[in-house]
Amino acid sequence: MLTFPTCKINIGLRITEKRPDGFHNLQSCFYPVGWSDVLELIPASEFSFTDSGLAIPGDPTKNLCVRAYQLLKADFELPPVQMHLHKIVPIGAGLGGGSSDAAFALKLLNERFALGLTVAQLQDYARRLGSDCAFFIENKPMYCVEKGDVFQEVSLDLSGYTILLVYPNLAISTAEAYAGVRPRLPETPLSEQLQAPIETWRDSVHNDFEDSLFPVYPVLADIKHQLYDIGAVYASMSGSGSTVYGIFQAPVTVSNHLGRYNVWQGKL
Ligand SMILES: C[C@](O)(CO)[C@H](O)COP(=O)(O)OP(=O)(O)OC[C@H]1O[C@@H](n2ccc(N)nc2=O)[C@H](O)[C@@H]1O
Numbered sequence: 558m559l560t561f562p563t564c565k566i567n568i569g570l571r572i573t574e575k576r577p578d579g580f581h582n583l584q585s586c587f588y589p590v591g592w593s594d595v596l597e598l599i600p601a602s603e604f605s606f607t608d609s610g611l612a613i614p615g616d617p618t619k620n621l622c623v624r625a626y627q628l629l630k631a632d633f634e635l636p637p638v639q640m641h642l643h644k645i646v647p648i649g650a651g652l653g654g655g656s657s658d659a660a661f662a663l664k665l666l667n668e669r670f671a672l673g674l675t676v677a678q679l680q681d682y683a684r685r686l687g688s689d690c691a692f693f694i695e696n697k698p699m700y701c702v703e704k705g706d707v708f709q710e711v712s713l714d715l716s717g718y719t720i721l722l723v724y725p726n727l728a729i730s731t732a733e734a735y736a737g738v739r740p741r742l743p744e745t746p747l748s749e750q751l752q753a754p755i756e757t758w759r760d761s762v763h764n765d766f767e768d769s770l771f772p773v774y775p776v777l778a779d780i781k782h783q784l785y786d787i788g789a790v791y792a793s794m795s796g797s798g799s800t801v802y803g804i805f806q807a808p809v810t811v812s813n814h815l816g817r818y819n820v821w822q823g824k825l
């Protein structure tokens with residue numbers, strides 16, 4: 558069985574407070590984007606995990622796909638499987654790629670072995686693997702609060718718009734990015750700003766990580782300016798970086814300047 562774990566962008570990201578558990582509460586709209594990995598699962602005589610495509614740093618036995626399998630195996634009689642991940646979505650990119658792999662692995666195992674887990678149960682398993690993971694169970698636009706794993710329905714529909722993602726070949730660790738932020742409650746809740754037309758977002762919808770990361774990595778601010786220069790209606794960094802995205806009315810010609818990076822264009 559094959560599945561295609563997509564990624565996400567954050568439209569606005571306000572870090573509101575540090576929690577007693579060391580994590581941060583946030584407000585953000587998570588929106589699915591079609592740039593995807595490929596995950597294959599085949600029943601086998603013993604468990605194995607292999608990967609290809611982009612090199613994944615760290616120990617493969619701790620890959621989030623393996624951890625997803627082990628999590629379910631602890632509660633169910635799961636037969637052994639051969640798992641293969643072809644990695645396409647950049648890593649340390651603010652796109653939640655690894656989290657998506659984990660969530661899609663949970664969904665695939667649930668389906669293949671008819672475990673009968675509900676969406677809420679799958680989300681509970683996903684939360685144990687990472688803050689971004691639970692979003693990818695339903696994988697639809699959501700207003701996310703707390704650690705980014707508590708959801709409120711959002712009536713945002715950007716279908717028809719084109720998105721251009723620019724990964725500047727620079728990995729940013731999520732934990733380090735959080736260590737650099739100064740949490741504070743925004744004067745206007747993000748949910749209110751998102752109800753205004755997309756043309757207003759440039760002046761209102763903000764990713765708090767930009768404040769601490771743009772001075773350290775000037776290339777990020779440069780990409781954001783370039784995206785506005787080529788006609789983006791709205792541009793922002795996603796998550797804790799380093800991907801910067803632009804939302805456009807129609808498909809765009811990627812300038813030579815941006816073409817030097819790892820770019821992906823598609824429909825929202
Ligand atoms: C930046 C975002 O991508 C926005 O969607 C997410 O908040 C990151 O979520 P994630 O990559 O799933 O992060 P996790 O694997 O849960 O946590 C990695 C590290 O990021 C920090 N972290 C993460 C999420 C959060 N709400 N507060 C945090 O402070 C913690 O130091 C944690 O040790």
Ligand SMILES: Nc1ncnc2c1ncn2[C@@H]1O[C@H](COP(=O)(O)OP(=O)(O)OP(=O)(O)O)[C@@H](O)[C@H]1O
Nearest residue numbers: 614615620621648649650651652653654655658731
């Ligand atoms: N399937 C996977 N894909 C990517 N990284 C993985 C995966 N499984 C485990 N990891 C580990 O997670 C680290 C990347 O985590 P990090 O949260 O920075 O990036 P991400 O999952 O690509 O997305 P984001 O930057 O949005 O959080 C990698 O360095 C790797 O050690």
